[in-house]
Every structure is written in C-alpha cells, then in structure tokens.
Amino acid sequence: MSALSLEFQATEVKPLNESYMIVNRETLEILESSITNNTFAELYKFFCSSKMGAKKENFTIFFHSLMDQIIKEVKFDMVTASTFEVQINNFLTIEVKIYPTNNKYILFFKDNTKHAQVNGIIEENDQKLSILSEISEKILEFNEPKQILDSLFESLSSLLDVDFYTNYILDCSSKQIRLLNYHGVPPEKMKSIEILQLGEEGCGTVAETKQKLILEHVQTSTDPKAQVIKSMGLKAYICYPLLAHGKLLGTLSFGSSKRSTFSADEILLISEICERIAITLERVLLISNLKETNKELIKTNQQLLFEKERADKANNAKSNFLLLMSHELRTPLNSIMGYNQLLLTSQDKNLTATQQNQLEKMLNAGKQLKRMFDDMLDFVRYDNVSLTFDLKKVDINSLIDECIRDATYFSKCKRITIEFFKQKELSIFTDSKRLKQVFNNLLINAIKYNNSDGSIRIFTKVLEEAVMIEFQDTGIGIEENELSEIFKTFYRSSSNNPSIEGSGIGLSLSKQIINELGGSLTVSSKIGVGSAFTIKLPLN
Template sequence: MLSFIKERPPVTDLSANFFTINHDFTIAFAYIEDFSYLFSTGDLVGRSIREVLQEGYTADDWIYPERRKPYTMECYAESRKASFMIKVFPSGSSWFLVLEDNTTIKNVEEVLGESNREVTSLAGRAYDVLLRNEEPRQIFDKLFDYLSQHLDLDVYFNYIVNESHNKIELMNFQGIPEEMAQGMRFLNYGEAVCGTVALTGERRIEEEIQQNMNEMVSFIKSMGIKSYACHPLVAHGELIGTLSFGSKTKERFRPDEIHLLKLICERAALALERTSIITSLKNRNQELALLNRTLETEKEKSQQANTAKTDFLLLVSHEFRTPLNTLQGFTEILLENSDQTFSPFQISLLNSIYKAGEQLEEMTTEVMEFVRTGQSKSVIEPVEISRVLKKWAGAYFGLTSSDPLPELIFQNGLMEGTEVLIDQNSLELVLKQLISNAVKYNRSNNEILLKSSLVGQNLLLTVEDRGIGIRSEDLPHLFTPFFRSKANQPAIEGLGIGLAIVERAVNKMGGKIKVSSKVKEGTIFKLYIPIP
C-alpha cells in the first residue's frame, strides 16, 4: 500500500523513470526501470493509467487536472519499505511524470542527522574545554571514535596552520605511535596529501592506495592505508588546517561516506572556530550569517541550473515524443492494411517513414540520456563508414522543412567496404546535427558538401555549406549549450544545443572538431576521429 506523505515545491534531479499521460489518462510513453512493482505487467503504452496501477494506488492520487504548475509528492511503498518521489509536470492537456527512488537518500539523511547532532554537541563541549584550559584533542578523538564505528576508519590526522613557520603542524591524531607522529609534525604547503590540500584548499580522496605509485601518497601507503580522505578546514573563507581519515581495510569510500566526511569536516572547522583557536575570527555570529547567505546563494544557483536541465527534458519529451508517437501509430495502421491498399513502392515509402521514426526515437532517447548524465553510453563496433555517410547523404532531406532544398554533394574518399571501429550512434548523431544545420543556415540554390577521407590515423569528415556564415565573435561560443547568435534570432528556429551535442559526441569518440566560417560565404566543419 502506498501512503501519501507530503507535497512540496518540485525538485529538479532527473530520473531514468518517467512516462507521459494523455488528457484521457492513457499512457503515451513509458520508460520504467526501477518501479515495475507499481504497475501491472505488459506494455503500458496505450493503456489507461487508471487500469495499470498496483498496490491500491489510483491515478487520482497523482494527477490533479486543475493544477497547471509542476508539483512533487513524496510517497512510501509499505510492501517494499521504499520511499519515492513523483514529480508531475502539466503540459497543455497532458502530464509528464518522473519517478525517483529516494530510499537511499532517506537512509543517508538519517545518518547525517545523527552525525550533525553529535558534532554540534562536540562543538559545544569544545568551548567548555577551552575555558578550562584543556586540549581540544579530546574533541577529535571522540569524533574519530564515533566515525570509526560507522566507516571502518583506522587513523585520523588534524593539521593546523602555523603562520610563524609558514607550514601546517600536526596537532591531533590517532592510530599511529607518538614517535611516528613526531616525524610528520610539520608539513610544507604542497607536501604529501595534507600539505597539498592545505595549498589548494580542495579536498582529496585517495583510493586503492596500495596500487598507487604517486609519490604524494607514499607516506600513508607505508602505513598500510588503503583509502584516505583529506578535507581543508575553512572558517569564513580562511584556511585553519586540515582533517583527514584513513582506512586499512576498505579500498574505496562509498559516495554517501564521502559526503558524510565532508559534512563532518565542515562541522569540525566550525568547532575549532568556536573554541577560539583562530583568534582572528571575532565576530562569529555575523560571519556565520554571511556564510549561510553564501550557501543559500549557491543553492539557488544550483537549483536554477537544474531547472534548466529539467525544462529541456520536458521540452524534448513534449515536442518530440508526442508527435512522434502519433506519426508511428498512424504509420503502423497504414502498414497493417498495406497489401490491399498500396502499391509496393508506396509500401516501401511507408516502411521508410516508420524506420525514420524509429531512428528519431532512438536519437531523442540519446539526447535525453545526454542531458541526464552528461555522457551517453558508447558502443564500439566495426562500421562501414561509406554506408553510414551515404545513408545520411540520401536522407538529409528529411532533416528539415526547408524549401527548396540545397543540393548535397557526397565525395567519398574511402574505399568501398572500409570498416573502422567507432561508435556508430555518436557518428550518426554528429552527421544528423551538422547536415541539418547546413541545410537550415544555407541559402537558396547553394550546395552542401559532405566529404570523407583518411588522414594518418584519423577519419576526417567535412561538412561544408555556402550559407549565411557565422560571425567571428560568435565562434568561441558556438559549442556552448543553449547559445544562439543574436544575428540569427528570431529568423531561424532552434534551441542552441545541436552543436553542444556534436561536441560531446565527438569528444566521446576521442576526436576533435574544428570550424571556420565567413559571413555570407559559408561554414566548414571538420571532424577528426581517431581510428585504431
């Protein structure tokens, strides 16, 4: 049984589980990996959401037709002991729903909540210790005892900035003998792991240390440490030291463990600030308020960036998926009765339409995965390059509604049947985007040139047009997501992500892309893709 917990403003983390519901509550598209237990078996597309939900849940619990703004609900599957979120995005007369499992996040939040209370308590006691002229080492020893029970830790080192020596000095530690500690009492900035963290102000996570040949980790490697996390201790923008933890039993830290250590170190820095070890921090309350405002600003920026990603995903889903499903559906209906109605040539055209729709659906899925993860999956296989190029040279007229279409000239510099190991999906995605742009930004009665050749150990592909060209001041921003030249707006439609996708796809193939252009003369894109 699913129980409704609460409703709150929508969050923006993207999920791999989502589906679209039409105005009549039928499912237009579904991509469900982790939530099959919520639905009945079989293909969901075309069925009513009211019929497929399981465990006593109803569509009326999720869909509120009167609400036109996105909203998010937290739910709990009692039979699975699983927490999940449902994010609903109204779009016209349909709804886009995202399902996200947050059971792990809830568990981590419980652990972090306990650690926050423990560190807060330690910070308060640290102030009392200082007033009694006692050493604050007991604070870190108790903190380490607490963490070692949860994370299998064996050592910790706490270095403090020593301004008179211009070094960092070991003040608190556990897990090594006193004589060894004396040998590592002072570290130069940039020396070993802790000195490097003190120099850069950035945390370092070293894992599988016993297989690591980096000189930086040689000292902790000699102790038998296998994984090591070192964080800078920063109070109100000022470095006050470092705090590090090591394990001799585990090769790697889990992501939630790394996050927990980060949080602990942030609290530890505040604890040191509260004990007045750093005397320069006098106006504690005002500076904490400033720090909180800074964190809120960063949080706001992060939410805005995630909102942009979500909006793009919704746009792709709504603008591509809905008409594509309609196209595929009607094409299937025509093909079912094609023998009695259409000629063989017409049937072949219908099959071409259907295959083109399938290909567009695959590309849309690839783009959605690209936005969600920043890197789609690579499948390296032998590919006959000439066949792929001929395919897109012959199908380019389907990429745009431009009329009249410019002539596309294909100059193949490869031997017929030449195969190379390459990610065909990425290659076709690049060709589709570049040829589509060449058509879109071309001028009437001008040709487009598609060339292929081998240059050393690289496959060289060239897409050249005689179109409107690109201004020199726009070239540095050409591959920036969502960038659109002011010279083209609003005359030419587009989101400004096509060339960003091209660059990511080329990088994924280990290649490079170069562009040259002159206004009113045309643009040349050259792709250099290494081949084994």
C-alpha cells in the first residue's frame, strides 16, 4: 500500500470536546470539516484503501486515536522523529511517523495491518509453544498418572479458567472405561460414573467414537449427554480421546463452571495437550505394567527359589539315603556272594545236584542285585557330579561275549536263546567298565521283558564314522507314546507286568553314559513283536 504524508503547523493547542488536545488550528479544521476537504479527503482515501472499507464511524475511531497519539508524541521543542501505531478494533494497524521540520510537522502514514497480524500470530504461537513446553516439562517430571494429570490441571486451570477434569482408562477385557483420576467434583458424585460402558454418557461416547465432544452452554442444553455434566454445575465441557499410535488408551475431559464456551484457539490447544498426554500416559502405563509384572516375577521367583531349596533338600536326602543304603547293602551282599562262591568251588564235591542248582541261583541273584546297586550308586553320582571315564582301546565283541556269559543263567530260566552276529576286529577307544554296564542293562532288560522260549539277537557293525551295537528281542514291546519316556529316571511303563522287577534307573543311566561317551542310544518297538535298542559310538 502506498504511504501518505500530511503536514501541519504547531501554532496552538485547544481542547476538543473536553477529551482531545489539538496541536494546531489546521487539525481542528480537519476534524470539523467535511470529507470534501482536500487534506481530510486524502487521509480518508488512504484509510479506505485498507481492508476496513469506507465506514465513516471506523475512520472517526481511527482519527480520534491518531489525535490521542499525536498529543502524546508531539512536543513544541521536538527535534527527532517519533513513530507509533494506531489500532482500530484489533483489525487495522496504521503506522504513523512524525518528522519535525522548521515549525511544521510531517505525518507519514503506512498500513501495517498484515505485518501486525503476522506478528500477532507469531506471538500467539510463541505463547502456545511456551505453554506446551511448560506442560511437557511438568508431565515428564512424574511417573504416576495422577501426578501428571494434577500437574497439567494446575497449569490449565488458570490459563483456560477450568475447574474440573476427569481421566478414564480403557479396560480392554471388559470393553469399559474406568475412572482413574479426577478433580473438582466431590467423590460421592463420581461414584455413579466410576465405570462406563462404551457409548455411555459423554466420556463413553468419546471412547466409542474416538472423536472429541464439546458441550457449551451446558446449563441450558437439552442434550442427553449433557445432563450429568449439568448436575455438576458445569457450563462448558470438552472431552478428548487419548490415542497413542491409533490405539485408544482412555479419555481426558475438562470443564468450567465459570464460562459457557471455549474459543477455537483454546480447543486447538487442548487437542495438542491431549495428544502429548496420550503419549506420556502410554509410557507411564507401560512402565507401571512392567513394574507390576516385575513384582509378580519377583514374588514367583522367590516362591520358586523356596520350592527349589525344598526340592534340593529332599533330593540331597534321597541321594544320601541311596548312597548309604547301597554301601551298607553291598557289604553283606559281597559276603553272601563270597561264601556262595566258596561253596560252589569247594574241593569236597559233596554237593547234590539240587544244592548246586540252588547255590547257582543264589549267586546269580546276588550278581543281579549287585548290578542294581552299582546302577544306583552311579545314578546318584551322576546326579551330583559328572561320571569319570577311563578311556582305552576296548574289543567290543569280547565285551559283549562277557555279558552274554554273565546272563546265561537268566536266559536259561526263560528258555531264551541269545544269538550274537559280530563283525570281526571291532575295537574302539572307550570306557570298558561303563560300556559293559550299558550292555548288561540292555541284555538283562531284553531277557526280563521277553517271552518264554523267545530269542535275543545282538549285532555289531562298523559304519562310516561309528560303530553300531543293536540288541533285538521278541518281547512284549513298548507303546509308541512311551518310547520318549522310557529313558526318564524311575519311569515304569503302565503296560509292564507288575511281577517284572526293576528300579527304573538302568535305561536312564545307560543313555547318560552313552551320551557322555559321545554316542547315541535309541529305541524302536512294536507291541507283541519286540524291541530294538541301538547304540552308536564314534570310531575315533
């Protein structure tokens, strides 16, 4: 817009309508003259070129404001320029500069409305950012939802003239919102709305639609959603959904009993505040849930530690008992077996065939019992510390032949034939004592769980990088669902004949030994046909 300059002489000062002081007669004449006056017309034309239009009443306001400022700024002895702005009704801003020259003053007018509006917007934004920054700092100070919202409410109560807030949190399991925090209403009035269904009342509607709700002039409103708010004495009410990444957390509402409306800028400010609160609340609730979960985990861990200590004590007591019993029973058992062998090898040769047979039965029963004690001792040792191994070159075929000889008596009792299909020159580095223990367990089991007049076949074979030993029997077989269970300690198949004795340790210990030797022990079986236990050990 082009600028306009006028000039006048500072010759006299007179009152105008007992309100204004006019600096010279020419100015008085401008006020008293019509719009046809050239000077007045130029100023009026400049005024009309603004966005206000040619309303004379607005021009009069402008001119009176101009005179007020001139009287304040102009001094008869002024030697420097003076600049000021004249605003009319907050939507027109005219910059006025007064330049003294000789006995005259030149007035320079410039329309600064757009510039002033931009500055106003910047100031408003700065103020809003300052408010948001202050609120953000406050809400970050706390880790509890109530502390955060109380701090927020304290900041907003004076800024927006609100005296009420409620905060509901969504309960996903029941599809309800539950009152978490509130301020400005007696507790007895909140009892009836502590829990709201989605779509119920104002907050429930906001939670269901995820859209804000603004209720103004509440005391005269007939909106059903405004009735509870009205009963609380509120005049204006606004409720926002708290959304974090599109997910509903709850609602946050503010109300005032002093004002009936919210301005557009205030609504926008509340919207931005609610967005920030939602993000903060998500973090706080997550931390709170993690703390609760952590408390539960600590409690559970303490209980587990207590139970573990009890189990360890019981296990140690069991292990100590087994060790004690095994040692204590082995001593008399060795004595019995020793005397038995002395009788069988006596030079007198005065035993009858029946006595000889009975002594052999006793000796073999003692050997079987001794193997059970050995397994039990090894199991207890393995349960506490790893077994020790003495590795050396072992002839696998010779070791199996020894086991077959030891089991001859038991196989004859059930008329079971044992066939050994061996591969020649089969030697590997391993622990002969431990491996013989495994072979004995598998062979005795093959006899125990076999049918009378059945058979056992043993195979040895060299594979590419391993040696395979397999024990096949024609026994009762194992159910498919039990194949993965039989190697567990103390496991006894439900289909077993109760008369078949066993500790439930042999197979478990055998698998542990083979695993320690770097091999594998597997089983295949079919009910009524028999079972096959396969050992694979590394050649090197």
